[in-house]
Structures are given as structure tokens and as C-alpha cells.
Amino acid sequence: MIRTLRPAALVVVVGLSFACATAPRVTPSRDRFPLDPREGLIGSFPASVEDGWRALSSGDARRARAEFEASIRAEPSEAARIGRIEALVAEGSLAEALEACPAALEHAEPTAPLLTACGEAQARSGKPREAWELYRRAAAKAPNRPGIESRTAELRSQARDQMRREAQEAAGAKDWTAARRAAAQAIELDPASASARETAGDVERDAGNPTAALRAYQEALERNPADDAVQRKLAAVAVELSDWTAAVPVLDKLAARDPKFVGPAEEARLAFRVANWPDAEREAARSKRISRGEAALLTWWMVPEVREASVSSGVIASDVVGRPDAPEVTRAVSLGLIDVDTEMHRARPDAPLSLAAAARLYLRLVVLIRKGAPACFGAAGGPIETLSQADAIRVARACALLEDDSPASLSGAAFTRAIDRVRALASGRDVPPGRSGNAEKRP
Numbered sequence: 140m141i142r143t144l145r146p147a148a149l150v151v152v153v154g155l156s157f158a159c160a161t162a163p164r165v166t167p168s169r170d171r172f173p174l175d176p177r178e179g180l181i182g183s184f185p186a187s188v189e190d191g192w193r194a195l196s197s198g199d200a201r202r203a204r205a206e207f208e209a210s211i212r213a214e215p216s217e218a219a220r221i222g223r224i225e226a227l228v229a230e231g232s233l234a235e236a237l238e239a240c241p242a243a244l245e246h247a248e249p250t251a252p253l254l255t256a257c258g259e260a261q262a263r264s265g266k267p268r269e270a271w272e273l274y275r276r277a278a279a280k281a282p283n284r285p286g287i288e289s290r291t292a293e294l295r296s297q298a299r300d301q302m303r304r305e306a307q308e309a310a311g312a313k314d315w316t317a318a319r320r321a322a323a324q325a326i327e328l329d330p331a332s333a334s335a336r337e338t339a340g341d342v343e344r345d346a347g348n349p350t351a352a353l354r355a356y357q358e359a360l361e362r363n364p365a366d367d368a369v370q371r372k373l374a375a376v377a378v379e380l381s382d383w384t385a386a387v388p389v390l391d392k393l394a395a396r397d398p399k400f401v402g403p404a405e406e407a408r409l410a411f412r413v414a415n416w417p418d419a420e421r422e423a424a425r426s427k428r429i430s431r432g433e434a435a436l437l438t439w440w441m442v443p444e445v446r447e448a449s450v451s452s453g454v455i456a457s458d459v460v461g462r463p464d465a466p467e468v469t470r471a472v473s474l475g476l477i478d479v480d481t482e483m484h485r486a487r488p489d490a491p492l493s494l495a496a497a498a499r500l501y502l503r504l505v506v507l508i509r510k511g512a513p514a515c516f517g518a519a520g521g522p523i524e525t526l527s528q529a530d531a532i533r534v535a536r537a538c539a540l541l542e543d544d545s546p547a548s549l550s551g552a553a554f555t556r557a558i559d560r561v562r563a564l565a566s567g568r569d570v571p572p573g574r575s576g577n578a579e580k581r582p
Contacts, residue, residue, distance in 0.1 A: 169196070170286030172255045173229060176207075176222035179250035179280070185214045191222045200229035217247060225256045228263065236260040251281040258294070267297035271328070299329040303338040310342045318342045333363035340372065349376045353385060360389075367396075378403070383411030409552050416440070419464070426551040432488030434500065434554055435471035436464050441558050444508050448474060456486035464488065474507065475524070476500045491548040495528035498535035501561050502526075505538070508565035513538065515564075538564055 191206030204226035240257035258273035306321035340355030356373035377386035390404035423433035
């Protein structure tokens with residue numbers, strides 16, 4: 140059975156159908172320049188403004204300008220004045236747009252279309268900082284507009300880079316006040332920017348203020364820890380300041396990627412380690428060519444077992460008597476760590492420590508700490524005391540106690556690293572490989 144609708148119901152259905160069919164579609168607002176010049180304004184607008192906007196939104200800037208100017212002559216309105224500025228910018232008449240903007244911006248509360256139009260005029264005239272200021276205000280006026288927000292962020296980056304360039308140019312001219320001001324403005328524009336902090340560090344470094352430069356470089360690395368260039372700059376400044384706490388971690392990262400930083404990293408670690416040592420021990424560890432007496436001094440300082448070992452008798456070296464390091468050298472001689480001329484009774488504490496003497500010292504030190512010989516000593520073929528100089532070097536290398544290309548005489552840094560390897564071998568730990576090269580380099 141077919142049911143018929145009652146008249147009232149029919150009216151409702153027809154009404155709903157008509158409403159659905161004729162409901163106007165809401166066109167999303169433009170969120171990129173140019174915006175509808177009527178946006179944000181109240182009241183009715185002349186038809187010529189509609190015609191001008193239609194031409195502008197279709198890309199015909201010349202016709203749009205003509206329509207808006209005709210509207211201003213016939214029936215002046217804020218929308219027409221804004222539209223004219225947008226048309227001027229769109230057609231590339233930037234000087235005219237910039238000339239019109241100040242009065243328009245002061246005439247009334249600026250709308251988002253006016254702010255973006257004047258912002259674009261500034262941006263296209265090579266003034267991103269001024270453009271960003273206007274776009275920032277536009278974004279506040281018209282929130283949740285992705286296009287405006289994106290352009291604002293883009294201009295902020297351009298403005299930041301503009302201030303960085305100005306800082307670099309001022310630094311090149313040694314105008315440190317202007318350079319610092321521009322660098323500070325770059326940071327103010329983009330506080331999260333690592334590059335802005337790097338520029339501030341460059342300015343301070345070139346101005347002769349390494350402490351401030353180091354702080355700026357550290358802030359840059361906090362924002363971009365992987366920046367290789369900033370790491371190198373920070374390392375150089377930290378070494379200059381002898382700030383080993385800052386230098387060591389960065390140099391270690393650089394050394395992991397670039398072999399030329401291995402030496403500086405080791406030097407920095409040593410400097411950090413010996414910073415609070417007594418003067419004599421610190422100078423010995425930093426010496427470019429360690430003496431036999433300095434080796435005895437460092438062995439005494441770094442190896443408690445040497446200080447604690449009991450010695451019943453020992454050879455007296457006449458050239459040690461009266462020296463400040465006499466107790467340390469005498470103990471090293473008594474323990475067989477430093478050899479002595481039994482006929483002349485001389486330990487030669489001021490002579491350079493030869494490679495063979497160092498090798499023998501390391502081997503004897505391992506036995507003293509370990510209370511016995513490790514497996515790698517099997518290459519000796521007999522007691523340490525009976526080894527020739529060449530055999531002592533060969534066994535020390537077999538145990539990784541000597542660096543790969545140790546020269547005839549050693550630096551304090553190389554000797555200190557070797558004592559660490561002695562400790563590792565005596566304790567049964569893996570011995571770190573000796574690095575190639577004994578020269579101390581700086582980044």
C-alpha cells in the first residue's frame with residue numbers, strides 16, 4: 140500500500156530539500172598574500188572594490204590597481220586603499236607601496252590584509268626584519284592561518300640571517316659594538332637558532348673575548364650538538380682558555396671522526412688530568428722530552444705500589460744526592476725501574492729517558508703491580524734483567540706498552556699514557572692500543 144504525505148509534512152520535506160540545494164558554500168579565507176582587502180573591516184563596500192579584488196585574486200594586478208584607484212576617486216574607502224597597496228606590491232611597484240604604507244598603517248587599526256601587504260613590500264625590497272615585524276602582527280590578528288604563519292616563520296629566518304650578515308660585516312670592520320648588537324638581534328629573532336649563537340661566538344672570538352665566545356659556542360651546540368664547525372671552534376677556544384672540562388668532550392667527538400684530532404684530544408685529557416697535580420709532576424707530564432728523573436717522579440706519583448713497596452737495600456747514586464726529587468729517583472733506582480751505572484754510581488736523572496729504558500721500566504712496573512708476569516712476557520725468553528735493549532723494546536711492544544711509532548726519546552704525555560697501559564695490563568684489563576705518532580698537536 141502506498142502512503143501519501145500529509146500537506147504539512149510535504150512542506151517540511153520540500154523546505155529542507157530547497158535549503159540543502161541553495162545553501163551557500165563557505166569559501167575558505169585566503170591565508171597568503173594577497174588577502175581580501177575587505178577582511179577585518181565593517182560595513183558595505185563599493186562594487187568597484189569587489190571588481191578590484193576579483194582582478195587581484197585572479198592575478199591581474201594592473202587591472203586591480205585601476206579598479207581600486209577608480210574606487211578611491213569615486214567613493215574612498217579603507218578597503219580600496221588596502222587593495223591598491225596590495226595591487227602595487229603584486230605588480231612590483233614597491234616604491235609606491237612603501238610610500239603608501241606608513242600613512243595607511245597609522246590611519247586606523249591595521250588589518251591582516253594591510254599588514255601582509257606592507258610586509259610583502261618590505262620583504263620584496265630586501266628588508267626581511269621589517270617584513271617579519273609586520274607579518275608577526277598579521278599572524279596575531281588572524282590566528283590559525285597556516286599560510287600567514289608559514290610566511291612569518293620564513294621571514295623570521297631571513298631576518299635572522301640578515302642580522303648575522305650584518306654582525307659579520309661589522310666584525311670585519313672591527314666595529315664590535317655594531318657587531319654585538321646585530322648578533323644579539325639575530326638571537327632575539329630566533330632564540331632556538333644554533334647559527335645565531337655561532338655568529339655571536341665568532342664576534343666575541345674575533346673581538347678578543349674568548350670566554351664569551353666559548354659560552355656562545357656552547358649554547359650553539361646545545362641547540363645543534365652535531366654541528367662539526369661549531370665543535371671545532373669551541374675546541375680551539377677552550378684549549379686557548381685551558382678550559383679542559385669544555386675541551387675534552389668535544390675533542391673526543393672530533394677525534395672519533397678525524398684522526399688529526401686524536402693528538403689534541405689526548406693532550407686535552409692529560410691537561411685536564413694533571414691540572415691539579417703538584418707543579419713538578421705537572422711539568423713532567425707536559426714535558427716535550429721527559430728526563431729519567433721526571434719519569435721517576437711521575438712513576439712515584441701515579442703508581443701507589445711504587446711508594447708502598449718495601450726496599451731493604453739499594454744502590455746509592457751520587458748524582459741524586461741533594462736534588463728535590465732525590466727520594467723519588469732513589470726509590471725508582473732501588474726497585475730497578477731506573478738503571479744506574481754501578482761503577483760511577485750515577486743515575487743520570489737529567490738525561491732523556493730512552494725508548495729502551497722506558498720499555499724496561501714498563502715491564503718491571505707490570506711485575507711489581509701484578510706480582511708476576513703476564514702471558515705476553517713469554518716473548519722475553521728469560522728474566523727482564525737479562526733482556527737486551529732491543530729485546531726489552533720488542534716485548535714491551537708485544538704487550539702494547541709502547542706506542543706504534545715511539546721515537547728514541549719520549550714526551551711526558553706519551554710516558555703518562557704508557558703508565559695507564561701498564562696499569563691496565565697489570566690489572567688484567569684490555570690494554571688500549573698505542574696511537575700513531577708522538578707529536579703533540581693542537582686543533
